[in-house]
Amino acid sequence: GAVVSQHPSWVICKSGTSVKIECRSLDFQATTMFWYRQFPKQSLMLMATSNEGSKATYEQGVEKDKFLINHASLTLSTLTVTSAHPEDSSFYICSARYSPGEQFFGPGTRLTVL
Amino acid sequence: AQRVTQPEKLLSVFKGAPVELKCNYSYSGSPELFWYVQYSRQRLQLLLRHISRESIKGFTADLNKGETSFHLKKPFAQEEDSAMYYCALSVGGSNYKLTFGKGTLLTVNP
Numbered sequence: 001g002a003v004v005s006q007h008p009s010w011v012i013c014k015s016g017t018s019v020k021i022e023c024r025s026l027d028f029q030a031t032t033m034f035w036y037r038q039f040p041k042q043s044l045m046l047m048a049t050s051n052e053g054s055k056a057t058y059e060q061g062v063e064k065d066k067f068l069i070n071h072a073s074l075t076l077s078t079l080t081v082t083s084a085h086p087e088d089s090s091f092y093i094c095s096a097r098y099s100p101g102e103q104f105f106g107p108g109t110r111l112t113v114l
Numbered sequence: 115a116q117r118v119t120q121p122e123k124l125l126s127v128f129k130g131a132p133v134e135l136k137c138n139y140s141y142s143g144s145p146e147l148f149w150y151v152q153y154s155r156q157r158l159q160l161l162l163r164h165i166s167r168e169s170i171k172g173f174t175a176d177l178n179k180g181e182t183s184f185h186l187k188k189p190f191a192q193e194e195d196s197a198m199y200y201c202a203l204s205v206g207g208s209n210y211k212l213t214f215g216k217g218t219l220l221t222v223n224p
Binding site: 032034042043044046049093095097100102103104105106107108 | 146148157158159160163200204206210211212213214215216217
């Protein structure tokens with residue numbers, strides 16, 4: 001099946017710094033990618049929809065200035081957590097849309113903000 | 115807005131027993147329903163979707179529009195079926211984004 005990678009797989013940073021997470025579709029082109037957040041033992045919460053070449057669409061309650069999304073190519077989307085705080089610590093997962101309704105998921109990135 | 119409900123957080127069965135993971139949804143139109151599975155230490159992956167009407171790893175799911183349900187069933191559970199199962203809904207448009215239920219952790223005991 002199609003493969004989606006994320007980098008880094010885990011990151012620890014100090015409060016106030018910014019962290020960039022990359023999501024790549026390795027063997028297919030994805031015009032649409034999605035960013036999710038998953039808290040421990042909870043379901044995935046969609047943060048935003050990333051479309052190649054245009055602005056991301058954020059879900060209600062997600063701060064677009066805090067979670068910057070860039071989808072510069074058909075195989076790469078990035079999520080930058082700006083001025084990270086401990087409450088931003090979470091598991092961030094991306095997915096790439098392969099066909100209508102079907103998404104392939106990345107392995108996730110564990111962010112810990114000290 | 116659409117919503118997906120998985121009433122059971124945990125489900126435990128013995129090997130060889132039938133298993134049913136429940137999923138109900140709310141949406142006024144015609145959604146597309148999916149089951150995604152996450153095995154231990156692995157990424158989320160698609161198990162099956164209602165439009166394909168196929169059986170994957172012995173699992174089947176039928177969309178019941180009258181009851182707005184999409185329950186996942188398997189007649190004889192195997193230990194390797196132990197995983198987290200998420201029911202998800204897509205309403206088309208909006209780039210086909212998915213709305214997930216909270217998930218059911220299935221444990222199949224030997």
